[in-house]
Amino acid sequence: MDELSPARVWLMRSAFVALALLLLFFHLLPIDTQPVSLFSPELFPPLEAIDPAEARLRALLDQGTDRVLVGPDLLIAFAFAWSLRRPEYVPALLLAMLFLLNDLLLQRPPGLWALLALLACNNLSNRSRSLRDATFGAEWIAVSLLLVGILLMNRIVLSVLMVQPPQLRLSLMELGMTIAIYPFVVLVTRTLMGVRHAGPGELDSLGGRG
């Protein structure tokens, strides 16, 4: 089938937009209104010692839905996976707009994360030919290095401009989760969404156009 017909390209572009909006939607659901409990210190004296009635009430009201871990940053993982495989499905303008929208709605400093993510995606799409022939391990390492790199750059720029950077341990946890989830993201990208590398015989985007 024609992987590069305009209809198919636009279909996949809109699929990526839909995916990004879906991820944003789940981020914004008001189900995580408390801080991550992993680093919350144990308080003492325990409430039972001071106010037993209040402690009993809290135990009853407790729904057992503590927010233990930080989730991975799935949007950037998908953006990386798609940029590596089919750069023409995720053009720079689309990525910039989606990342900026995420910055605005997720209360990040607007523009900076979008800028870094865009550069990283562009870097990956430039390397997509060399990484196509490499093993998945090489791709994973490249992606991990880029993730670490934009995390560091983000912190450096924020520190230089005297903006309080996000909490390091949370950032590191998110980074670890994103790196760990990346193989599954690639699996989903390949099998469910059908976004694969252009085969050696196929034309790539430039070949298709010119």
Added chain:
Amino acid sequence: MARDRSQSGDYTGPLRRLLLAVLVLLLGAIFLLWRIDSPRVERFRAQVTDKLVPNLDWAMAPVTGTVNLLRDFQSYQRLTEQNQELRSELRRMQTWKEAALQLEQENARLLDLNNVRLDPRLTYVTGVVMADSGSPFRQSVLLNVGARDGLVEGWATMDGIGLVGRISGVGENTARVILLTDTSSRIPAVIQPSGQRAIIAGDNSAAPPIDFLENPDLVRPGDRVISSGDGGVFPAGLLIGQIAADPSGRLRIRLAADFERLEFLRVLRHHGTDAVVNSPSVIATAPSATNLPAAESEPPAVTE
């Protein structure tokens, strides 16, 4: 042509590189603009949120409900046990209610005797939580009430029991509440019964620490912490929580409000603060009365 495009770099094509450069410059400019003129960009952010998120409400409400239903599954399993506990708790509460009613009557009598007038302007708007901050780094929620309902930046927000946060970022139909647990939250408070003043500084943990406490020796675990009204942004006397300590000995607050599931929040209307008037009377020794604005309530010494 296809030989070494990966090395030569013209794979991207000059047009695409130009587009990328423009985008990079644009994003960088947005970030720098935010750094220089934060309020303007934050207002823009509030407007974007205001335009987009209410449109998602039709989908968000049922999905949130479903997720909560699935999460509640654990508690369904111990339903009967919980029911019995709740019944016995209710019985205990009934005795408390009697005691509270008696105290309320007594309090009303005493207030009447002393001719105390409570602030009648302290009313509230109730809003539904539409969305949270979306990231673990920030602690805030979005309410479905906004400038349309007369909300103003800085107003206090409570759940049924305790203080939850303050309004920051008001759109036409939405308003963002920065929770007490957010790293940018600073709330002036008083610790009862010693009357010590302190700042509750959020640090992205469930129990925010206490800063700028004058004399920690006077504070005991279990002391109640209420808002002090210093700075005039908040009404005084809203319950925040109880004093506790973490293992390293730092004083923290066990918050009274239930942050686990914020659904409805009260935004307290607060008109009590007098605007600071730029009058030279404090600095200059002899201010001329003509310098003072006409609307200002002038001190008696000046009017004479």
